[in-house]
Amino acid sequence: MRLAREMEVTRKNFEESLEIVTKAIEEASFITIDGEFTGLNVSGSSHTGPLDTPEERYHKLLEGSTDFLLIQVGICAFIYDGSAKRYTAKPFNFYVFPRPYTRHAPDRRFLCQCSSLDFLVSQGFDFNKLFREGISYLSPPEEKRMREEIEQRHQQHQMSFYSPGLTSPDGGEQTVPKGPIAIPEEHSEFINNICCKVEDFLTNSEDETLELMPCTAFQRKLLYQTLGTKFPQEIHLQSKSGEKNQRFLVVTRVKGEGDIKKKEDQKQQEDFAELDRAVGFTKVMKVISQSGKLVVGHNMLLDLIHLLGHFFYPLPESYEEFKLMARCIFPRLLDTKLMANTQPFKEKILMSGLSDLKKTVEQEPFCKSDVVIPEGFGHHYMETEQLHEAAYDAFITGLCFISMANYLGKFQDPPAGILPPASPLLEPFVNKLFMMRLIDIPYMDLTGPDLKPTRDHVFHVTFPATWRTSDLFQLFSPFGNIHITWLDDVSSFVSLAKKEAADSVLKTLCKKGTPYRITTYDEFKRRGKEKNGRLTSSGHSVSKKRPSSSEDVDIPSKKQKQKSLNVNAAPFQSKLTPTNTPEKADPESAAREEESMSTAEEEQGKGDTGTSSEVDKAEKMFEVPETWE
The missing domain is CATH 3.30.420.10 (Ribonuclease H-like superfamily/Ribonuclease H)
Structure with missing residues (x-):
């Protein structure tokens, strides 16, 4: 094909x-x-x-x-x-x-x-x-629910052979048996005309089926009830949809209750087949x-x-x-x-x-x-x-x-x-x-705990709304290059390029009476977890007045030609100590977690080919270093 x-x-x-x-x-x-x-x-x-x-x-x-x-x-x-x-x-x-x-x-x-x-x-x-x-x-839970509804609907319909009006064979929700519904006066003429038409079909026509005119769900319910009572062993009723999704009833000539049961079983199988196609x-x-x-x-x-x-x-x-x-x-x-x-x-x-x-x-x-x-x-x-x-x-x-x-x-x-x-x-x-x-x-x-690099060099800073990027540059200038991640108008994360300067920041800048407040990254996260019950990146909304996180600011450096995503190691055996805590934004595509990686012998067991020396080479080549730069 x-x-x-x-x-x-x-x-x-x-x-x-x-x-x-x-x-x-x-x-x-x-x-x-x-x-x-x-x-x-x-x-x-x-x-x-x-x-x-x-x-x-x-x-x-x-x-x-x-x-x-x-x-x-x-x-x-x-x-x-x-x-x-x-x-x-x-x-x-x-x-x-x-x-x-x-x-x-x-x-x-x-x-x-x-x-x-x-x-x-x-x-x-x-x-x-x-x-x-x-x-x-359809997802598996949706398919399961639809299958159960089909079974329930047909079960209810079979009950209606003996107690018309108990349910809506047309597919309504499961209802409590209430007996026949009284036909409202405004619908009586319509129901009587249909009854006459069906009677004429049974008496004078040799056709096996009769399609009735489109009608409302309530009218179909009344027809199921009335026709089921008037012609209990002579007809089978089925609701269908037309070209414009208009619902109508099809009357089929049958011979006794056994024939009706056969038609219902056939309809149920058709419904299951339709469901199977919908799984798609x-x-x-x-x-x-x-x-x-x-x-x-x-x-x-x-x-x-x-x-x-x-x-x-x-x-x-x-x-x-x-x-x-x-x-x-x-x-x-x-x-x-x-x-x-x-x-x-x-x-x-x-x-x-x-x-x-x-x-x-x-x-x-x-x-x-x-x-x-x-x-x-x-x-x-x-x-x-x-x-x-x-x-x-x-x-x-x-x-x-x-x-x-x-x-x-x-x-x-x-x-x-x-x-x-x-x-x-x-x-x-x-x-x-x-x-x-x-x-x-x-x-x-996806197979174990995620890496947790140290972020001792990252600080959460709050400051007046009038502050700009230059103010943060000036504040942290004694400590070298910084990377700023704006959170909102009055807060940001500041990361030091010189990680060893982190202690100096706390000793030098954390003073009383300043218009800003500096908190370590870990402390900020701990407070956020206590407040929100779940670890979140920040409790702040992104402001249009500041660059979003995708527009972070760096002081220019001699390493400008390096790739912006500075990942110096491959996803192999880590020497870092992961914790148990527990995007598709490619420039081109516009959008697109039991333990750490096991030993070389365990890795070899996962593959169908290769030798121990090959795995050793892989491990040596792609080792994750202690520090991330």
């Missing part, structure tokens, strides 16, 4: 394409994924900041991003051909839109962010196709989850949050529960942006946006990945750049991963030209997600 527009999947061809998609996932060596959203952050929600902890970042995204829709999902299955020593890529582009398939189905409300929609339009996103042809979906795109995500394959993304924290929340279960308030949920659903995740920003890639990759990363890993010291796309699976992706089309972004994410993985193969003994996804050299990157704009915590660890 050839997919419409090659790899594009909508509700028109989803059912026939599902087998192809499932087969590609089952054959895949690894899978890449990418998403597009109706927005990134809610106005008034907490801004992400460079001093967030991973837990704080999760709660901020939970608060500010989950009311948007995930409207396009790109999935690319990379299948390794051992004989040809190259990968075959099969990308699929899914438009997803959660339209309610019946009146009883979830009818979602969602937010849109104008700038995000405008950006997608500028990239050629087809919103008409989204709303007309987007694939529906969730089926694809279930296949990926059940496969246990390595799932690769680029700056994928926000993608992961949306995938879990839309297609699996409601996101938990607890950060630890979120990490457990993520590991259960996707056992192996890998973030290419994290790879690009840590050793041994950090010094070789100056820009880690997806498009720039692709260009970089196609040149020395990397090797361009050898990948082919078969006919019918988006072959034009090989020649044409289509950034921000989810399937294309997923495809080039895979290209970047292959090139970086193969580069690591050089450190294997003997060197490997193609490094398999199960290699121990890749294992330390698994289940660690890149943290955008964090100064000293490079990743969120």
